[in-house]
Amino acid sequence: MIGNSAAYNAAMRILIANDDGYLAPGLHALVRACAGLGEIDVVAPEQNASGTSNALTLNRPLSVFEASGEAVKGFRVVNGTPSDCVHIALTGLLPHRPDLVLSGINNGANMGDDTLYSGTVAAAMEGYLFGIPAIAFSQVHKGWGELDAAAAAARALIDRVLAGGMPAGPWLLNVNIPNVPDAMTRPRRITRLGRRHASQPVIRQTNPRGEPIYWIGPAGDARDAGEGTDFHATAQGCVSVTPLQVDLSDHASMGRWSALA
Numbered sequence: 001m002i003g004n005s006a007a008y009n010a011a012m013r014i015l016i017a018n019d020d021g022y023l024a025p026g027l028h029a030l031v032r033a034c035a036g037l038g039e040i041d042v043v044a045p046e047q048n049a050s051g052t053s054n055a056l057t058l059n060r061p062l063s064v065f066e067a068s069g070e071a072v073k074g075f076r077v078v079n080g081t082p083s084d085c086v087h088i089a090l091t092g093l094l095p096h097r098p099d100l101v102l103s104g105i106n107n108g109a110n111m112g113d114d115t116l117y118s119g120t121v122a123a124a125m126e127g128y129l130f131g132i133p134a135i136a137f138s139q140v141h142k143g144w145g146e147l148d149a150a151a152a153a154a155r156a157l158i159d160r161v162l163a164g165g166m167p168a169g170p171w172l173l174n175v176n177i178p179n180v181p182d183a184m185t186r187p188r189r190i191t192r193l194g195r196r197h198a199s200q201p202v203i204r205q206t207n208p209r210g211e212p213i214y215w216i217g218p219a220g221d222a223r224d225a226g227e228g229t230d231f232h233a234t235a236q237g238c239v240s241v242t243p244l245q246v247d248l249s250d251h252a253s254m255g256r257w258s259a260l261a
């Protein structure tokens with residue numbers, strides 16, 4: 001447990017994870033911003049695990065150590081993925097079940113198709129899959145510009161959501177925050193996920209032994225950035241809040257496939 005205050009709700013328990021690793025400034029900013037909300041536990045990956053989606057480590061055991069140092073005091077660090085962190089926190093590491101799982105703040109946007117690859121979203125989703133309300137936070141641009149403002153905006157959203165008591169869960173919100181100094185007072189828009197174009201081509205190089213190696217190319221630009229999407233809201237300078245669900249079933253096409261089955 002990192003902090004506790006009776007000012008808000010001493011009974012509330014919050015688990016915070018991320019995918020950029022336990023040393024990431026975005027995690028530290030989110031933890032600071034949550035001061036006074038309740039009992040906070042941080043369980044985060046040892047290494048940057050961006051882009052690992054919902055991966056669980058099944059081929060080796062996981063180790064947990066408690067971090068030392070001012071910014072990370074009390075953090076528990078896992079040599080695994082973001083989903084590993086939340087999974088083991090909820091299935092044996094923590095002595096109690098959290099009321100809320102937070103993830104981030106991520107170094108860069110998680111909008112549209114990004115959400116399928118994102119370890120930030122996955123850490124929150126792991127909480128959601130265990131029936132716990134969860135929120136993933138990302139800054140729209142990489143580099144931690146205006147990070148404290150983003151953390152204040154994250155806290156403002158949490159306070160707004162909890163103002164009338166915890167909404168019945170589970171639920172999962174994906175939040176993208178513009179890198180602006182007044183992020184906290186920017187309008188919040190409830191959005192749907194946009195779509196990106198297919199990612200850029202793989203980059204082929206040759207290693208020192210003359211063998212080909214490949215770098216995954218950067219994500220594509222927004223293809224569906226229309227009104228109502230996360231891309232559109234953040235382009236307008238707003239905080240984008242997308243409620244997510246996990247059901248990937250294509251309900252609309254089930255009739256068509258039934259005729260072929």
Ligand code: MN
Pocket residue numbers: 019020049050051106107119120
């Ligand atoms: Mn990341």
